[in-house]
Amino acid sequence: MNSAMRSSSATLRSYLFASWAHEGEPSRCVRVDPGICEPARLRHLARGARMPFFQSPPVLPDTWVSDVPLQEHLERLLPVDMLAGVRPQLAELGRLAATTLHDLAAEAERDQPRHIPFDAWGRRSDQIAVSPAWEELHTWQVRLGLCAVPYDTEATGYKEHARVVQMALHHLYGPSSATYTCPVAMTDAAARVLLDHADVPLRDRVVARLTSRDPDAAWTSGQWMTEREGGSDVSRTATIARQGANGSWTLHGTKWFTSATTANCALALARPEGAESGSRGLALFLVERIDPRTGESQIGDTIRINRLKDKLGTKSMPTAELTLDGAFATPVGPVEHGVRKISGMLNITRFHNAMGASGGMRRGVELAVAYSRVREATGSRLIDLPLHTETLAAMSVDAEAAFALTVRVAHLIGRAEHGTATDAEQQSLRALIPVTKLLTGKDAVALASEALEAFGGAGYIEDTGLPLLLRNAQVLPIWEGTTNVLSLDLLRAATRNAVLPALFEDLAARLGDADVVALAESVRLVAAERDRLMSDAQGWHAADTAVVQAGMRQFAIRLGRAYTAALLCEHAAYRLAKHDDDRAALVARRYVRSRLAGAAEWSRPDPAESAAILMRGHAQPQGS
Template structure:
């Protein structure tokens, strides 16, 4: 008997693969103007790989098979090892070999930080969790260089374009990765409340005893750790394996069961007289490790911008192929409003992220004006872009309807990941208050922000009015701490508006200023005012174009 045909599969959207994820107009334009045009070939090669079904499968498998802690072997000996699915290793190998962990430190080309940031932006769209050890390895060099002798020993391995997992002595590995451990149970962001003690041995080494409540990426080979030395809170380099092959006494107590970022391991650890080496000076640990944190904060912003790009391109892809009520979703007026609004958020975040990567690059080459701009703009931007990411992910998910709520769409993973960059390296309040510190103590940084915005003066009335509001706000100390979030938001929106007015198509800049800086700002996405050219805005979010 012939089987019945119960249904046909119709009006379903094809997989969002087969696109070059680097073919992003906002990204490519920013890479060129920030001085990294020579990297575009490598960027497109990575973008093509990032757009494959194979890469998407690596991301899925790495999250469906999260890391597993092995505290002991079968005989009861301590192991303190973390096991990962092979997909994780594919993701990590690609990132390390393509320079995401080391490019600016091994290249003398201007724009190397920009090239590396662009690659991080593209590859993070495949899977965000593995970006944690990649980012920390990249950022660790800035702190480590406070101790040139240590840097001479460790930097060649940290900057090697070779992924070599497994716990072995540094000299037995082709490349190593770095993690970070600052947070303790009793302190959280208040690291000066840390109690982990560092006992000097007189030969340049110390013994650390204490705990860390969050140890990022405990499978790494070496960590920058804060501990209390006789001279005060200090920064230390702590290797997992000692030169003789023995394991340092860094005990992995348990892995955190997290909302998202499930492919990556985060652990609680204890140190029992673990060997470590001073980085920088005793008592200046916060200042030293902030060299690392400032770079990982930049990656938090880039990571949020990458998540926005992934969300809006998937939403646009779905809307281009899905029909409802007699027309494609992308042709429905209200859906177009939502998609264009998501695209504006994404483009503004991308422009700011790459501008700050450029400032980082030029600051590293001695440009004090760029360093001053980075001081205020990074604090404000890290707050606002990361804060906008969860709402953006939720709206992009909703564009797919019920399909977006299903794991196969990858949108739930994007949504779970979206709050994390706002928490990492100082949550929202910490970032907003960091901006206030710069405002009250570093006049050159405030003027650098105003000067950058002034480059777009006269091009748009709404932007000029926002710039004036910002100038008045930053000069008004009354209840500044209470208003810190609003100050950071205004600073970021004004700077984003200035960048788009200068560099984006007129339709994009007009829509951004009308919806973010005008008199009728909406709360939810999809509340753009009438009279805007949405074809251009949405067209720049079409995958692979």
């Protein structure tokens, strides 16, 4: 590998093809004369000279500069002064995401966690060895303030906009974090739950750690909910909480799936001895790795690690099966209503899940577009082939749609947390969180698969690192509620509260803001779908319960598509009015036609439109 290639910090070292060597590793192919890349010699080789062919890997661009939709949406959602203040951090993070952070993520994926059950003398220790790169990724997220931003809003001045700023940071950091955003999600959720429900001493001692910007002081939190008996059905939780004579509590049982097992603390559900069965009898506890009474580690003693989970993806993050044998735990508030208390936690983790899906989708498109600019087929670059451009444009539209939907949730959560949300906005948010999580989770897997296909056979080869996109995406429709679980959660919310009328009204308001000639047909189609959804929901009271439940997945997805389309139309109208820019209008019309109008109205592709969507949504690196 020549020196220029070694020094290119933006080269995707985790997406190297089999003929490449990682920096610092011996090359796995013969040395090639650098002059082979001169145009004259390349033409000579193309005429039949005997010389091996080498594909060029994609070069990930600066992820802030290239992400036109991200910049556009932030300009619309954030006050001018606030965006000016945060833009330098986002610009630096975009550069780091394509260089330093990306390299750390690649190393963390290669150097996976290891369980060391015993020390050299045979004593139980249950240590988990993680990659130094994983620990550096922790340091980076703490300094970025991924968990601090939503909580130090008075100091930053972000206030109700804090969650939008957090999402912008997450969007750039997450795809280059080797899924460190999972511990971030659980830490953020733990802070929210403790602020809402914990007694003052516990809250003040722990929340300051969870939201710290100091890597030496900051804690991360896990979630210990899943058990063999119940899975998503937490009402079957079998872990028992026992209160000692001195009033302290200990937990006894097995937690089957505990992500981020190296975290400093974790929220855990348990059933106090003598409490009633079912979800009503559960309480919420905080378990700390270091016993706060003694300063001694509970790991390897009252908390035993049975094994690390061999997962399909997210392999850089340790996930374990634990046995709790008298682990000291502190109740989060009164020892009751545990399931009710974790509802706030689920709102935050499902929001994080959607942020991960949105950011991952954008990364998949970025890589596919970057490759299309260097890969040739039939005498042309892939990006110049109309069919390939059509495919990439469809991917780009879906990625922007996921961002638009998720950043709307970020906006509403921020308003709710700071007391500025209306009752209608809070009702809309209750419906939007499960819909957003399920829709973005499903779309992320589909887009990751499409991204791999855009690389041909290279997308199927582990050496390229590309299969990580698909393996890591597959957790998104599963964690924190599968598509079916979330669909039924939407149904429960709709039957107990006025969440759907509020959301339908909000959808209509988005369309009202998009009442411009250039979007008239799209607005008409979205409004028609809204009317159909309203009619379907109004018919539930007269329908068989089984029929309603069986149709909820389809209903939830349709609802998510319609609301997303309205958001895209609203954004497009803003861009037209303020900047006379129709890029977002092209995206909105494309999404409406492909996702709402049906295949019959999407049978005549427009190559010029697809090329415009692609080129104007992905700022090209200089010199390309």
